[in-house]
Amino acid sequence: MLAGATALSLLVFGLLLLAFLRRGREGRTSPTVWIGGLGVAMPIAVLLALVGYALMLGERIVAPGVSGTVVIDATGRQWSWEFSHRVGDGTPATHNELHLPAGRPVVLRIAAVDVIHSFWVPRLAGKMDAIPGHVNLLRIEAAQPGIYEGQCAEFCGSGHSGHLFRVIAHDEAGWVAFQRGERQ
Amino acid sequence: MRLLARISAGLILWAFGFSLLYALQGTGCAYGWEDASLFGTTMLRWILVATWLLLVAACLTLLRLTRAASSDFERRVTLATVLAGAGTMLITGSPVALTSACA
Numbered sequence: 001m002l003a004g005a006t007a008l009s010l011l012v013f014g015l016l017l018l019a020f021l022r023r024g025r026e027g028r029t030s031p032t033v034w035i036g037g038l039g040v041a042m043p044i045a046v047l048l049a050l051v052g053y054a055l056m057l058g059e060r061i062v063a064p065g066v067s068g069t070v071v072i073d074a075t076g077r078q079w080s081w082e083f084s085h086r087v088g089d090g091t092p093a094t095h096n097e098l099h100l101p102a103g104r105p106v107v108l109r110i111a112a113v114d115v116i117h118s119f120w121v122p123r124l125a126g127k128m129d130a131i132p133g134h135v136n137l138l139r140i141e142a143a144q145p146g147i148y149e150g151q152c153a154e155f156c157g158s159g160h161s162g163h164l165f166r167v168i169a170h171d172e173a174g175w176v177a178f179q180r181g182e183r184q
Numbered sequence: 185m186r187l188l189a190r191i192s193a194g195l196i197l198w199a200f201g202f203s204l205l206y207a208l209q210g211t212g213c214a215y216g217w218e219d220a221s222l223f224g225t226t227m228l229r230w231i232l233v234a235t236w237l238l239l240v241a242a243c244l245t246l247l248r249l250t251r252a253a254s255s256d257f258e259r260r261v262t263l264a265t266v267l268a269g270a271g272t273m274l275i276t277g278s279p280v281a282l283t284s285a286c287a
Contacts, residue, residue: 048275062287074275137287 001053004026008046061125062137069139072098076117076130076152076160079159085178099178102145102169104125108138121167127153190249191229191261194269197246201239205280208232213286232280238276243270 015038073084083098100106110119112130120136122128128138142148152163170178194264200213212218217228246266 051275055279059283062284 004046010081031098033153061139070101070104072106072108074098074108074110074119074121074130076110076156076163078114078157079152079163081150081152081163081165083118086169096165097165098150098167099175100140100142100167100169102142102171103176105139105141108134108140110138115156116154117152117156117163119150120153121148121150124167142167145169145171145174187258189230189252190252190259191258191265193246194243194247194266195263195272196269197239197243198258198273198276201236201243202276205232205236206275208235209285210281219287222264228285232285235281236273236277240270240273243273246270 071086073086075082075084080160081096081098082093084093085099088111108119108128110130111134112132114132116132117130118127119130123141125138125140128136131168132135146169147181148167148169150165150167152160156163185214212228212231217231219228220227222230243266246269247263249266250259250262253262
């Protein structure tokens with residue numbers, strides 16, 4: 001993506017430079033090439049490629065379809081997050097602390113009880129709205145064990161700036177311990 | 185006024201079609217049309233894809249407006265906007281066939 005953006009930028013800068021250097025000379029390139037080719041056809045081709053990539057990425061984020069995936073309910077309210085881990089018997093719901101296994105896909109079922117919030121862990125995935133009366137799915141995966149900061153990304157009232165949570169990604173042993181109820 | 189209507193018809197139909205697909209998708213998901221199987225896929229998918237294809241065809245039928253143009257300029261502008269509307273309808277509606285409907 002970065003390489004493509006760099007190549008296109010260099011092409012545009014190069015053409016601009018060429019226009020300055022050859023100012024005043026008779027051009028042999030027809031306006032059709034400039035306007036129809038570089039002004040219309042090229043942006044359409046680039047944007048279509050980006051739309052295709054975005055659709056594929058979107059499908060990967062929202063469509064679970066993987067057996068053995070961990071499913072966790074994430075519920076936003078003014079101004080806290082409740083996470084209900086559907087693993088083991090008696091695993092308690094946690095507040096503002098989402099526990100998950102590292103290196104495995106996790107599907108979050110995101111909802112809200114009062115106003116619209118938005119679930120966002122910048123290092124793990126894009127934003128997903130938490131809407132009262134509606135469940136949105138988000139697939140995330142933490143590559144490494146560790147702590148990842150998260151925050152509400154939709155203004156949800158006077159406590160919005162403090163509507164924070166953290167994601168604790170466990171290694172296998174830590175995840176087994178969490179499922180047994182052994183909180184660290 | 186008729187001139188304005190003719191040269192903007194393609195884009196207006198696209199705007200209407202996009203809104204219609206958006207409304208059908210939300211309504212279908214809310215009423216559970218995604219759960220009803222029909223000929224190998226879901227009822228919602230059939231409704232959305234059929235509506236999308238009909239809208240693209242409707243956009244293309246507007247090409248006959250170019251015959252009613254009173255000048256070369258009007259014909260060229262109408263042709264450009266109708267093709268832009270049909271192309272945009274084809275592209276912006278394609279996710280109804282390609283992506284999850286109610287995830």
